[in-house]
Every structure is written in C-alpha cells, then in structure tokens.
Amino acid sequence: MDIAELKTELEALHHASFGWALNCCRHNRLDAEEVLQIVYLKILQGKAIYRGESQLRTWLFAVIRKTAVTERRKHVLRTLVAGSSTADKPYSQPEVELERSEMQQRFQQALSRLPARQRETLHLVFYQDLSLSEAAEVMNISIGSARRHYERGKQKLREALDREGVDYGIHWRRKENSSAVL
Amino acid sequence: MEFTGDEKRIQALFSELSLEDLNHAPHFEKLWRRAEANRSVVRRSALVFVTAAILAAVCLVLTWSWYRASQSEQAANIPPQIVPTTSDARVSQPEQSLSASSKELRTAHPRRMVRPRQIGNVAIREAELLSKWESPTSILLDSPTVSVLSSLPQLTSSARDLEQFLPKNNEVMKESKQ
Numbered sequence: 001m002d003i004a005e006l007k008t009e010l011e012a013l014h015h016a017s018f019g020w021a022l023n024c025c026r027h028n029r030l031d032a033e034e035v036l037q038i039v040y041l042k043i044l045q046g047k048a049i050y051r052g053e054s055q056l057r058t059w060l061f062a063v064i065r066k067t068a069v070t071e072r073r074k075h076v077l078r079t080l081v082a083g084s085s086t087a088d089k090p091y092s093q094p095e096v097e098l099e100r101s102e103m104q105q106r107f108q109q110a111l112s113r114l115p116a117r118q119r120e121t122l123h124l125v126f127y128q129d130l131s132l133s134e135a136a137e138v139m140n141i142s143i144g145s146a147r148r149h150y151e152r153g154k155q156k157l158r159e160a161l162d163r164e165g166v167d168y169g170i171h172w173r174r175k176e177n178s179s180a181v182l
Numbered sequence: 183m184e185f186t187g188d189e190k191r192i193q194a195l196f197s198e199l200s201l202e203d204l205n206h207a208p209h210f211e212k213l214w215r216r217a218e219a220n221r222s223v224v225r226r227s228a229l230v231f232v233t234a235a236i237l238a239a240v241c242l243v244l245t246w247s248w249y250r251a252s253q254s255e256q257a258a259n260i261p262p263q264i265v266p267t268t269s270d271a272r273v274s275q276p277e278q279s280l281s282a283s284s285k286e287l288r289t290a291h292p293r294r295m296v297r298p299r300q301i302g303n304v305a306i307r308e309a310e311l312l313s314k315w316e317s318p319t320s321i322l323l324d325s326p327t328v329s330v331l332s333s334l335p336q337l338t339s340s341a342r343d344l345e346q347f348l349p350k351n352n353e354v355m356k357e358s359k360q
Contacts, residue, residue, distance in 0.1 A: 007214065014210040019203045033208050040217035045224070104202065107195045126189075126196040158188050161195075 001050060006043065009056055016128055020061050023123045024068035027108065031075075035068045042067070054137060058130070061138040065120070110160035118153030121146055257300075 001009075010017070017036060025031035039060070042048040048063045050056060111119055117139065124135035136146035 010214075011210045015204055015207050018207040019200055022203055029206060033213065036208075037213045037217050037220070040214055041220050041224075044217055044221045101198075104195070104198060108199070122192070123196070126193045127200055154189070154192065157192060161191070 001052070003044070006050065010040070010043070010060070013057055013060060016057065017060060017064060019127055020123070021064050021068065023120065023127070024065055025072070026112065031068075031071065035064060035071055038071065039063050039067050055134070057128075058134050058137045061124070061128070062140065065138060106164045107161065110157060110164055113160065114153055114156055115149075117141075117145075117149045118156065121149040122153045122157065125150060 017039075018032060021032035021036045021039075022029065025035060039048065042063065043050075050059050053059075111122075114122070120139055121132075121135050124130045124138060125132065130138070132146050132150060133143050135150075136143045139146065141149075
C-alpha cells in the first residue's frame, strides 16, 4: 500500500482513531492530538509499516495504543524529573467538563475508575464496534484474556453506574427514536 | 456484536461519548501536515547530527595523527648524552649533567611508550653517574694521619723500620716504677 492510498484510508479512520487516542490518553484532547500526530509521523517515516497481516484499523489502533503508552511513560519521567506530583492525576479540562452533561460526566468518572485493560476492552467493543478477537489483537493479548477483561469491566461499570444513578441518556433516547423512524 | 439489556445501556453511553468526541476531533489534514513538517525537521536534524559526527571524527583523527607526528619528531631530536670521563669533570659536572639528564627525562616522559629502549639506556647512564659521584668537600674530611691509621706495617719491611713501632726503654722504666 503506497502512502497516498494509506493516507486516504487513515483519513476515513481518523475520527475512530481520535476516539481511541482519547481513550488511551485518559480523555486529554491535547495529548490525544499529539499521539495521533506522532502516529502519522511514524507512518510517514516508515517506522510503523502496515504489512496487511491484519485489518488496517486493528493495526492502526495497536500503533496508537503503543505510542500513547510510550508518551505517557515519557510524561511520567518528565514529571518525576521536574519534581511535580501530577503524574498519576487524571487529566481535567474545566471548559470541557462544562460542555458535558452531568450524566456523561458520571459515566466518564465511572469509566476512569476501571483498570486500564478493562476500560480499553469496553471502549473497543462498545465505542469502536470491534469483536473481542479484534480487541485482543489491538491490545496484544489472548482472546481469553480479552473476554475476561470485557466481562469484569462490564460488571464493574454496571455496578458503578447503578451506584451513581446513571440512566439511559438523552442521546440514547434520541438515537432509539431516530432508529425507530428509520 | 449483539448487545442485550445492560449492554445496550452501556453502548448508549459510549455512543453519546463518541458523538461528543466527534465534535471536538481535529481535522485530519491539520495533523497530517504537522506530521509531514515534523518529518522534514527530523530529517534535517538527523542530517546535521550525522554531519557533525563525521566532522568530529575527522578532527579527532587529524589531531591524533598530528600528535603522533610531533612525538616522533621529538624522539628523533634527542641530543646525545655526554658522559664525563675525568675525575675533575666528575666532581664539577655531576649536578649539571644530572639536571640535564633529569630535564631530558622530563621531556622524554611522553616518549616512554614510544622508545622504551632509549629510556632504559638513559636510566643506566644516570645510575652510573650517581654511583661515581663524589662530594666536592670530601677532601676537607681527609687528615694527614689517614695514611698511618689506615695502613699496617708489613712483615717484609726491615727490622729498623719495625723498631719505631716498639716503645722506648725510658718509657718502659717509667711505667714499671709507677
């Protein structure tokens, strides 16, 4: 696949890639943008080569995940060297927080409390509509592990949502209605 | 995947999240162009780094070869060592020759690795000079009786000569009276 062809494919996957990058960067938009840019740079430099052994999307998501992990390590190291203690704090952006609905905020809080693997599995399955085997491929784990993360994550999220009192969202109702119309 | 019950609820929340993310996603072209710009910067910096490394290596080699050449020139210009042969020279010149040889040693220090045999010869010569060295004031310590004290009468000398070592008769009488 030449670079022009790859660019077209990447453009088609851009929104999904950004969503996945956001998940890998704990919903920090600036970090997600930076990670995605680094991924594109890696592709341009030939450091990340798509050989067609898997779907382009799973390959791209795996590259994004790996890059995000590397960047996060660098960030933690920089923070340690600088002597600040913000390394493990979840990112918060007040202007973004205001835009979100209360229910969505609660949902994201519940999601952020899940272990990383469980959160990633749930995101890949529910957000990106990937199968468990594809999610396992992206996360570089066995399908059995992916299934375990999925089940446990789902259970924990359900409990957290019940505790928080999060119900079906406005968008969900809207979506339900629109699909009913269609 | 087919979702049921709570799974549908979770999926609804995720789809709302995806809609929200969609509104804030940056343009693909913007990120792609930035990545392309960064690639050229990385390439340029890599080129600069490689050039600097090559230049540094060349400078290092040149300096080393110049150092080697200067060392060999110095080794070739060592003056011949003058070893004093007369006793006067031995008395008057040892400090000069010692200082000269020590200077030579000092200058020859870096050559140690280059010419070990030559350095060995210098050391032997210096040791020889040191063993033959005499103090200039040693003459003052000599006394006229040194020859008498340091010599014994020989059995082959005549009886008259031997008499001078015997006590006189008067002296023997005096001693006996006392």
